[in-house]
Amino acid sequence: MRLDPATLLLACFVTTFLVGTMFVLSWSQARTSRALAIWGVAHLTGSLASGGLALRGIIPDILSIGLANAVMLAAYGLIWSGMRAFEGRPLRLPLALAGGLVWALLCCVPAFYGSQTARVIVASTLAGAYCTAASVEVWRGRAEVLVSRYPATVLLATYAGFYFVRIPMAVLAPPAPGADPLASPWLSVLCLAGMLFTLAIAFTFMALTKERAEREQRIAASTDPLTGAANRRAFVAGAEALLQAGGPAAMLVFDLDNFKAINDTYGHAVGDGVLVGFCSLATTLLPPGTVLGRLGGEEFACLLSDRTPEAARAQAERIRGAFATLAIPELPHLRLSVSVGIAASRAYRGDFDGLMRDADAALYRAKRNGRDRIELAEPAARRAA
Known part of the structure; x- marks a missing residue:
């Protein structure tokens, strides 16, 4: 040819x-x-x-x-x-x-x-x-x-x-x-x-x-299909990888206050909107590249690297304060707030479970103390005592 x-x-x-x-x-x-x-x-x-x-x-x-x-x-x-x-x-x-x-x-x-x-x-x-x-x-x-x-x-x-x-x-x-x-x-x-x-x-x-x-x-x-945040599995994997690098780290765990009452009073559509609104607000205020994960229900978490307890608390306060100011004109009686537990230390190298456990304990303390507040995990020495 x-x-x-x-x-x-x-x-x-x-x-x-x-x-x-x-x-x-x-x-x-x-x-x-x-x-x-x-x-x-x-x-x-x-x-x-x-x-x-x-x-x-x-x-x-x-x-x-x-x-x-x-x-x-x-x-x-x-x-x-x-x-x-x-x-x-x-x-x-x-x-x-x-x-x-x-x-x-x-x-x-x-x-x-x-x-x-x-x-x-x-x-x-x-x-x-x-x-x-x-x-x-x-x-x-x-x-x-x-x-x-x-x-x-x-x-x-x-x-x-x-x-x-x-x-x-x-x-x-x-x-x-x-x-x-x-x-x-x-x-x-x-x-x-x-x-x-x-x-x-x-x-x-x-x-x-x-x-x-x-x-x-x-x-x-x-990805969590509702909020677009990382789901629990993806968040855990990302956090564990970050902790392996060592250095100071801070775990912030957020729980939206009275969320069941919001669902019961205003309906699940409003509840879903609140979840999406919190996720959007937190993603905007967190440092670039920070992974925000939805652990389940109304509970979220993020891991901050190279953050002292004071810096982590300041970051959490910005999110807490901004979320409290959110308002829906059609629902003037709706009040939003979030409780935050923080565990921050150099002692958690690679120990995701320990960091999460301490952040959860701090969150529960924030709930017991009246909600709409931030609590830091107690130092290890005080817990041992």
Whole structure:
């Protein structure tokens, strides 16, 4: 088999069609991922364009030049839209399809349609722009750590580079008048790069989707569904890891006062709102990176590293005071307060259970002493006495 451009274009047709089918089938198993569906449509569309380009000289030029290239540019626009969908941004479908429309309109201009150099420059510019835009979309979402995000960024940017390099080459070494476009070595390079790009995109985009699903499952398994705080298992694991590093640490255990009465008087919807409100407030006031966990019911906890008992008490007081000022205009008689128990010492290296036990004891003392207050765990020497 001769690997001339026509043969490579037919191979692109088969490869792109199979990849598009794979994306669509994957979407049928994960209907919540719109990106998979859009990428599937993009590749199926691109396969039709590859087939049209391969039939150059067999079908009318208006189909192989005008229509096929317009469809190919639409496919690149859909890849960009799919990446926007993956990142949770608006699709911008009109803009995605604008490249194909611009190409189709320019083909109605005889001077443009008759100049192969002009056609190469415009098609390469539009295709490169869509690939660059898709690469930027992946990069913009880097706050969500996915291993395949960086390969996807590089892959899209590299393919855009193939198109952009083609622009000066078309100007510096324009095709001879009357030359067969399918005999162009650049077309062979782009066809081969297109096949490799299609296969690499399939693996990379699938990997991105899989990594996000796994990440969401990990988050769901470690997060309290109501408040968004870490659940008890995740909090214990994080606290134990922090304690292994040694150094001073302070455990703060919070219990919302009279929470059962709030539920009984105002209903569980208000009670849930109170829990969410406390969690949001505490997360805002705690130092960045501090893990707040919901231990169960109306009880929360956090572990502060490198905090003296005095500093931990000051932190707890900020939260207690702020929570007491929360008010719901529709419920003027609702009063909110929280009791806090603190255990802070250098003596708890790796001993999560001991730290939690002492913080709980301090919390119970705060409850006994009237609630809406903070109590520090008693020093070890006094407890022993």
